[in-house]
Amino acid sequence: MSEELLKLTCKELRDKIAGGAVKSVDAASAVFDRIEEVDGTVGAFISTFKERALETAAAVDEKIARGEAVGALAGVPIAVKDNMCVSFGKTTCGSRILEGFEAPYNAGVIEKLIAADAVIVGKCNMDEFAMGSSTENSGLKKTVNPWNTDCVPGGSSGGSAAAMAGDMCFASLGSDTGGSIRQPASFCGVTGLKPTYGRVSRYGLVAYGSSLDQIGPFTKDITDTALMMNVISGRDERDSTSVGEDMAPVPDYLANIDTPIEGLTIAVVPQFNEGADGDVQAALNAALDVYKSLGAEIIEIEMPHFDYAIATYYVVATAEASSNLARYDGVHYGHRTADAKDYIEVYSKSREEAFGMEVKRRIMLGTYVLSSGYYDAYYLKALKVRNLIRSDFTKAFEKADCLMMPVSPSTAFKVGEKTTDPLQMYLADIYTISANLAGVPGISIPAGFDLDGLPIGLQILAENFAEEKIMRVARMFEKQTDFRLASPQL
DSSP states (O other), X not given: OHHHHHTSOHHHHHHHHHTTSXXXXXXXXXXXXXXXXXXXXXXXXXXXXHHHHHHHHHHHHHHHHTTXXXXXXXXXXXXXXXXXXXXXXXXXXXXXXGTTXXXXXXXXXXXXXXXXXXXXXXXXXXXXXXXXXXSTTOSSOOOOBTTBTTBOOXXXXXXXXXXXXXXXXXXXXXEESXXXXXXXXXXXXXXXXXXXXXXBOOTTBOOSSTTTOXXXXXXXXXXXXXXXXXXXXSOOTTOTTSOOTTTSOOOOTTTTTTSOOTTOEEEEOHHHHTTSOHHHHHHHHHHHHHHHXXXXXXXXXXXXXXXXXXXXHHHHHHHHHHHHGGGOSSSSSSOOOSOOSSHHHHHHHHHHHHSOHHHXXXXXXXXXXXXXXXXXXXXXXXXXXXXXXXXXXXXXXXXXXXXXXXXXXXXXXXXXXXTTOHHHHHHTTTTTHHHHXXXXXXEEEEEEEOTTSOEEEEEEEOSTTOHHHHHHHHHHHHTTOOGGGOOOOO
């Protein structure tokens, strides 16, 4: 029974629970049994909330038994990345500097999950403060890819993606600053959506790059993505960057999910895609052939400033990180050194002891580009190039409904393969970073496997607040293929 339950999609389980065919307590118990069975190998979770989750599930079952209305995620077990604040457990951001920290409030998305009667089962591992592309930068534990435990799950939301791929939840939340939802979704063979900047509240999301971060879902299929977006989207007065209904109304993403886009025009950037491995290029071309068979037109375009995306991103993101992480000073909260003779040493030693090497690297880079004499040369110039990248997207979407490209140049790489070469690690995000700089939405969907049996993702991008279009386009491919149905053998 447990195995059958775990193979259900989020929506299928919700419907069965709401209809009384399945008990939420049984679904939650099946998830915790699965976590106990495989997470010792995978390492997806930093913490779990078994007692609270089972109580929540029982309360949902009681509401249904009484004939009361239940929420859109009634009784469905959900996992969340450990950079989203919860009032009922720890929020560590995968860092020793926040090890043991308990937030006094819930993030906006957590409030929405609770209001939708979701069962939150635990917090997932991540690269420290979301800085990384492999989850190897976590200061607390190791996470591996369920498809091949010698490989990384991607990052920084690697724990959330691995939990999905390993059937340890029915949906999960991650955050995407430069590809941190889409890349691990590709590596782990699940669906991952980065919404438009401002579509989902960042209130209670521990900041890395404030102008880049966005929360989004990992799911088994596009229908579940639509369901999750229905729950977490919308204006939050506590987040000044979230967009209101007057500017961009939130549609019912499920309403037209199975309606194909008529006269679909897809843009590709040939010279950009040529940098990907052969298996990745082959999967992209095969996906384009599927769309051609459905009547889509494929056009080639140029995105002249894409080559500058990596450099631009690592100036903007590290500058914002340097500012955001200044609050971890050993005074207000988090780790405090036990060996300090004055206030300066409290600050410097607390940060030295508790921050990991990658976080220190990015803080130093960000402080440098913001420093006197270099601000104009680096930071202001990066902001100007960022505008040019936005312009590239605007022009592309005047010609096409969407843009398709790989998610990553390769499939999941081996654990330890790139940890000694930060530049190579940074280049793993070459296809995803530009969407964050421009703020546009993007999705990764399962699109095949390489010769070693590792998943390959297809990335679809569209204009701001076109998540509904992206999901309909992705659903067209999903209905013609069965890649999403494959699962790793743990």
